[in-house]
């Protein structure tokens with residue numbers, strides 16, 4: 001397993017496991033057997049294969065994902081000191097005391113004493129990071145949280161959160177000289193894949209400069225980059241709200257799928273593995289694909305061993321640039337029709 005270039009006590013595997021799928025039957029449609037059996041088998045196999053990064057959130061299945069992940073880790077005998085467990089705060093009124101209470105509730109559901117990474121799930125437009133980071137700092141001091149993180153933050157807001165955490169650190173100590181180095185907001189979890197390349201503009205250069213971590217969510221674009229979906233099929237759950245799965249976008253993605261297949265064939269790999277290898281080619285990135293089966297998990301972990309040549313990276317990036325899906329307001333009526341028809 002390859003590890004991200006960040007300073008953490010436990011090395012962060014560049015392929016982690018996303019667990020939005022756990023306890024989220026309505027969104028992913030995997031059914032009770034998945035939650036009762038497959039999820040635990042996926043976690044166990046992930047541990048066996050050297051995955052250290054496990055990502056969940058209080059909002060996933062309204063706590064069910066945290067509960068399922070926590071009990072799966074316990075049942076598999078996971079050593080809490082050998083994994084990097086991440087959860088997220090849903091930032092409805094993320095003022096300091098609320099942040100503190102909610103982290104403790106997440107840790108309880110997970111059955112652990114410490115969250116290695118606690119992320120603000122998305123920026124709150126009305127509540128500043130000053131109060132949120134005061135709560136984070138208190139949690140770090142108490143040892144309930146190892147590192148502060150954010151998610152869906154712009155570079156500007158990530159840096160503001162960083163500054164707010166430093167202020168909270170100074171305020172918690174009488175003088176800056178006594179305070180020691182301030183903790184930083186280690187990670188920003190953002191959508192990053194061949195079809196969402198936005199983090200490359202500002203977030204990745206910052207992460208490289210400052211040795212921070214970009215956690216790539218939806219690294220397979222919710223399965224699109226497995227290159228197995230065709231315009232003839234109807235997708236359900238979250239994917240019926242994702243414009244990338246509209247028939248015309250699946251048709252438009254065919255040349256990108258062909259490039260993924262061609263490079264996959266050359267490596268005796270799959271398109272999904274190539275898509276993941278493209279994301280984690282930067283050592284500041286860890287990807288957290290979700291998995292609907294143990295086989296998918298195994299395949300995703302194996303992607304960490306796949307090294308793409310520069311010309312292959314360039315060919316993939318070119319094919320991705322040429323893919324211009326209909327998204328945003330232009331896709332809204334069709335997405336609404338797709339949702340109504342599911």
Ligand SMILES: NC(=O)c1ccc[n+]([C@@H]2O[C@H](COP(=O)([O-])OP(=O)(O)OC[C@H]3O[C@@H](n4cnc5c(N)ncnc54)[C@H](OP(=O)(O)O)[C@@H]3O)[C@@H](O)[C@H]2O)c1
Pocket residue numbers: 017018019020021028055056121151152189190216217218219220221222223224226272273288289290291292293295296297299300
């Ligand atoms: N911070 C945020 O705002 C945010 C937002 C979204 C997600 N996340 C996190 O990121 C994680 C991953 O994102 P995501 O679940 O949205 O998308 P994803 O990881 O890109 O896609 C996951 C889906 O792709 C399919 N898949 C996985 N591995 C595959 C393989 N090897 N071959 C073929 N298909 C494969 C599976 O669906 P099927 O088998 O059903 O096709 C799986 O459920 C989540 O679990 C969550 O932890 C965070």
